Amino acid sequence: MSRVLAADLAAHEGERVTVKGWVHRIRDLGKITFIVLRDRSGSCQAVFDGPPRLAAADAAHGSDGGHLTHESVVAIAGTVAANDKATGGFELQEPTLELLAAADPELPLSVNRDPAQYGLDAVLEHRMISLRNPKLLSVFRLQAELVRLFAETLRAEGFTEIKTSKLIGTGTEGGTGLFEVQYFDRKVYLAQSPQLYKQAMVSAGLERVFEIGMAYRAEKHDTPRHINEYVSLDVEMGFIDSEHDLMDLEQRLLAAMFAGVAESCSEILDTWDGTVPTADEIARIPRIDYDHARELLKEARGGARVLEINPEGERELCDWAQAEHGVPAVFVHGDPQRKRPFYTYPTDDNKTMSFDLLFRGLEVTTGGRRINEYQMLVDSIRRFGLDPEAMQDYLQVFRFGCPPHGGFAIGLERLTQQILGLANVKEATLFPRDRRRVTP
Amino acid sequence: MSRVLAADLAAHEGERVTVKGWVHRIRDLGKITFIVLRDRSGSCQAVFDGPPRLAAADAAHGSDGGHLTHESVVAIAGTVAANDKATGGFELQEPTLELLAAADPELPLSVNRDPAQYGLDAVLEHRMISLRNPKLLSVFRLQAELVRLFAETLRAEGFTEIKTSKLIGTGTEGGTGLFEVQYFDRKVYLAQSPQLYKQAMVSAGLERVFEIGMAYRAEKHDTPRHINEYVSLDVEMGFIDSEHDLMDLEQRLLAAMFAGVAESCSEILDTWDGTVPTADEIARIPRIDYDHARELLKEARGGARVLEINPEGERELCDWAQAEHGVPAVFVHGDPQRKRPFYTYPTDDNKTMSFDLLFRGLEVTTGGRRINEYQMLVDSIRRFGLDPEAMQDYLQVFRFGCPPHGGFAIGLERLTQQILGLANVKEATLFPRDRRRVTP
Structure with a gap:
């Protein structure tokens, strides 16, 4: 039968x-x-x-x-x-x-009980069993849908999927925060992002590319928003006029992804009391520049000076956007140069054509226009204390004609976390890696 | 305008x-x-x-x-x-x-000439520029289509996409062939495959999973068929009756993928003189067991004893399949236990429920049924000289009820190589990593 x-x-x-x-x-x-x-x-x-x-x-x-x-x-x-x-x-x-x-009767945790009764450590320690809980497993069904919708939406806009190496010969962002790999008789590093490769593929003629792949950060953070290995949903687009083209694209993309999960994952959303913004709400996401964002925080805090937009500030800005624009998300653009990597396109006032997307109090995207002019890039590399000689392969992309371009990256686990309202990003990671955890 | x-x-x-x-x-x-x-x-x-x-x-x-x-x-x-x-x-x-x-006039190689005039080393050395050649770039447009079709076909069969960690605490196949990563103050390894995680996700209740991700092999091979980092198209399926269910699935999958690229990549196929087998041809792929394969080779070689199926043998077997069955592909199943990893389901005659798919003379898939019974798995781990204590996390999957299951993995670059008739798998890799090459 x-x-x-x-x-x-x-x-x-x-x-x-x-x-x-x-x-x-x-x-x-x-x-x-x-x-x-x-x-x-x-x-x-x-x-x-x-x-x-x-x-x-x-x-x-x-x-x-x-x-x-x-x-x-x-x-x-x-x-x-x-x-x-x-x-x-x-x-x-x-x-x-x-x-x-047959299953051994001594289960390390009950599969059929409300998982809320177990602490995160127990859930992750016995991941092979805790994932059997239908509610915990459903997080990853929704995540799979986000991956599908990301790719389908971008393909419909003429983007091509790429798969680039995660083993890089030299650190591209100054060498900090990199995991070292013993590669035969030399040292290489795990890529922090496909940044340079996606730029290379725009310039190689694909113009519009995306990659779904692992990214590695050797940072010692131990917070509910950090993991050391994560799935980066990367996008890069040529022939843009400014970083606003990228924010437009991200709004179209998120509207499609959210509409998709609202349709295919409605039961999962209900189970978690999760919601996704509507397309109308996404279209209303405000764009404010870095100084404006600091002014808003200063006001909200009764006039106290605001030096940086910290996690608390990210939450306050999303509250402001909800109150003023009816959507719990905000683009903050125009970061100062010192806060951005060397490849970020600068503006005359020592700022950059960069942006972050804050969603329900958490940064889920960082992006911006990149420098596409060879000499400007060489100068920027030097100003950041890096060595242009060590980056000759990368510089070839720009020496031989590279269009104006930019892109962004969405953290898949963080996006999942914010949709479902999970307290910790590790709950949105199948087998999370943090400073102490490399198993299971 | x-x-x-x-x-x-x-x-x-x-x-x-x-x-x-x-x-x-x-x-x-x-x-x-x-x-x-x-x-x-x-x-x-x-x-x-x-x-x-x-x-x-x-x-x-x-x-x-x-x-x-x-x-x-x-x-x-x-x-x-x-x-x-x-x-x-x-x-x-x-x-x-x-x-x-503006582009510097001194291009390292001409973009608009037939790339055949450049050697592979020059093409890879100047990858940022050689990829601008429309013919060389088209390889990766086709590859992107293979990725899309793989995912779409499996989703239609009830499979869920997963993303699992590539950083593993211990080697799972005996510790050879692993790249070591300095992970904070300890050593971890780059995963050779998502094998154990995809089994875990079948057993966690998804039953049918696929993953598209990087796999790493620290092998010193320097051949036209080896790279040290590759994209593995991984599939795992629960509640199978035997490894033949998996071969059936792979035939449906390849038929859909090939029909898809025949439609969307016809120009690329023409450019490369590439072809894909039809659905009828795929349905005719013969399944022969390991001993039968060796017999065929023995006959073809005038009766000389055949110990192993080497690369030359793989070509001869595909020639035989073309001559006898009208398709240049063959499944070879039932490898001896010594040739397969510890998790492969054994048969009474010291063989296994495993298979390889040879396509146009190259192994493009390896797969099989896995051991799903706890005690049988512990015994097998010991017989392979490994330590069950070190694999407690993995063993949880089986200790608490795991359905009969199996799966396979297709090498994306090799499949691309065989479709387009490329001499070297590195031509089907955007930024290949081999023993000497970690740039660009």
């Missing part, structure tokens, strides 16, 4: 079918036992007379002395019958059960 | 438009000069009376003493007129030219 998914029982009323999955819950009422089976589509229940007995061969196979254990993998054959009280309105009656893989 | 793409001139006959791109070719006939401009859509020509003069400001900006240079980035405004001899049947007349970014 070929397998039917739990979510598809309704289409098989009265038929005898087989479902396969994990034993999510066992409710032993003495005379009858309910087994809730979980598969990739959802869950369904089967009603046994008394305890579900395992075949002798199965019992010998492991499990708990012939008793069925939570999380064991089973196949249940039964007749599909309507039952208003069952998930999905149908259940399996007169079932027989075959054990496919 | 907003920008029009070179490929779209036909829609603007008689209008004055602006195109933007790179100066691909300058043909100076004295009285008139043809400039071929290249953009992401293709190319088009503009016809100037005499040499195209640069504005004084532009001339001072760089370039070659007021002369236009190849690869400079320009905007050309002109009137669209039909001309049968021009690419696409239209050209720009009465043009004016604005220099956006």
